Amino acid sequence: MPARPPLGRDFHLLWAGETVSLVGNATTSILLPLAAVLELQAGPAWMGALAAATWLPWLVIGLPAGAWVDRLDARLTMIVADIAAALTLITVPVAAWLDHLTLPHLVLAALAGGVSTVFFRTAYTTIIPRLVDDAALDTANARLFGTEATAMVVGPSVAARLAAAGGPAFGLAIDAASFLVSAVCLWRIKPGRPVPDQDREGDEGAEGLGARIREGLAFVFRDRYLPWLVVIGGLSNLGLTGYGALLVLYLVRDLGLTTDMVGWYFTTGAIGGVIGSVIAVPLARRIGTGRLHTVALLAAPAALLVGLPTDRSQVWVSAFGYVLVGTCVVGGNVVRASWRQRYVPAEVLGRTVTAMSTVNFGTMPLAGVLAGWLGSTVGVRPTILAMAGLHVVACWLVVASPFVRLRELPARETASV
Numbered sequence: 001m002p003a004r005p006p007l008g009r010d011f012h013l014l015w016a017g018e019t020v021s022l023v024g025n026a027t028t029s030i031l032l033p034l035a036a037v038l039e040l041q042a043g044p045a046w047m048g049a050l051a052a053a054t055w056l057p058w059l060v061i062g063l064p065a066g067a068w069v070d071r072l073d074a075r076l077t078m079i080v081a082d083i084a085a086a087l088t089l090i091t092v093p094v095a096a097w098l099d100h101l102t103l104p105h106l107v108l109a110a111l112a113g114g115v116s117t118v119f120f121r122t123a124y125t126t127i128i129p130r131l132v133d134d135a136a137l138d139t140a141n142a143r144l145f146g147t148e149a150t151a152m153v154v155g156p157s158v159a160a161r162l163a164a165a166g167g168p169a170f171g172l173a174i175d176a177a178s179f180l181v182s183a184v185c186l187w188r189i190k191p192g193r194p195v196p197d198q199d200r201e202g203d204e205g206a207e208g209l210g211a212r213i214r215e216g217l218a219f220v221f222r223d224r225y226l227p228w229l230v231v232i233g234g235l236s237n238l239g240l241t242g243y244g245a246l247l248v249l250y251l252v253r254d255l256g257l258t259t260d261m262v263g264w265y266f267t268t269g270a271i272g273g274v275i276g277s278v279i280a281v282p283l284a285r286r287i288g289t290g291r292l293h294t295v296a297l298l299a300a301p302a303a304l305l306v307g308l309p310t311d312r313s314q315v316w317v318s319a320f321g322y323v324l325v326g327t328c329v330v331g332g333n334v335v336r337a338s339w340r341q342r343y344v345p346a347e348v349l350g351r352t353v354t355a356m357s358t359v360n361f362g363t364m365p366l367a368g369v370l371a372g373w374l375g376s377t378v379g380v381r382p383t384i385l386a387m388a389g390l391h392v393v394a395c396w397l398v399v400a401s402p403f404v405r406l407r408e409l410p411a412r413e414t415a416s417v
Helices: 007-041 043-071 074-097 101-130 134-166 168-187 204-222 226-254 259-287 289-300 300-307 312-343 346-360 363-377 380-400
Strands: none
Touching: 007 074, 007 101, 007 168, 007 226, 007 259, 043 134, 043 226, 043 346, 043 363, 074 101, 074 168, 101 134, 101 168, 101 226, 101 312, 134 168, 134 312, 134 346, 134 363, 168 259, 168 363, 204 226, 204 346, 226 259, 226 300, 226 312, 226 346, 226 363, 226 380, 259 289, 259 300, 259 312, 289 312, 312 363, 346 363, 363 380
């Protein structure tokens, strides 16, 4: 077998910084809802608002962010986003220490953190092909998604211990420090290979920005394959985010889990993501990237297991469903991310990512609002089951797409450039 292409020093700096930052992200995703439920007695409506605020920036600024990132230094964009996220998070423990923490404050913190995430994730997608060779993209993305999945295993147990030690708000101070570690690692990375769009002149200002946004949208919606990912991803995220917004509330109030049990639930459930990241590349080589992509989507009914339990003794059913969902989602993401980085020309990659993400992630604020309303109207558990069902319907749309007939995902030369 040929030797795997080396990933290099700069990739490993990115990887190291992200390992720390992703653990911080994973703990934040648990600590913010815990702070809302345990310290401020939030109900379904506020939990939905918290989830909506996290993803609203994708809907509002996603498209211009992609056009800007294609013109900016991706590394510096990520550093600024890390620092902004750290400053945002630190306001929560400070407000709690001053006894001024409120639910609106948590929602605003989630909103500001979401803005940082838009720029960071867009730049993150574009910087990887500049740091590693094309042949190493599968390995690089598998490691990055594997790290993200591992962080989801470690993060909840860390969050539970931090919450037990000093309260959820206190734990967010530790998370803020993790973003600073990521910024330092990114600062040590050398600039990667240039992207042609960064050298273009004469398209500054609102008119030029609009033209670049239109280029990204045109590339996506004139293509044969990418619009299917937009529709499937948008509807799937609507379902997944909807039940995720109420999951902590469901576990604590409906099933009676303690803070430590909630931590262990998410730790156990996140193992699925680790499994998905480990098996994605070798399985794709064996059965084909196209087939793996389709199989991962068709396994979506596992999400229905998450909301089946009615008491604490059945929580293992929910955790098992969570493991299966994580395995399929992360495994599919590894394949899709590597394929998209090869398929889309580098000069429009940032705009293409945000054009797709504006829909894919833009449905998430709606999911939070919808879940909050349904949870208050028909109950938390029925809402979780309904949202999981929506995820299943979305994923099964793949049977009507051109993906279902492919053994391998298409090469760039077939794209509509």
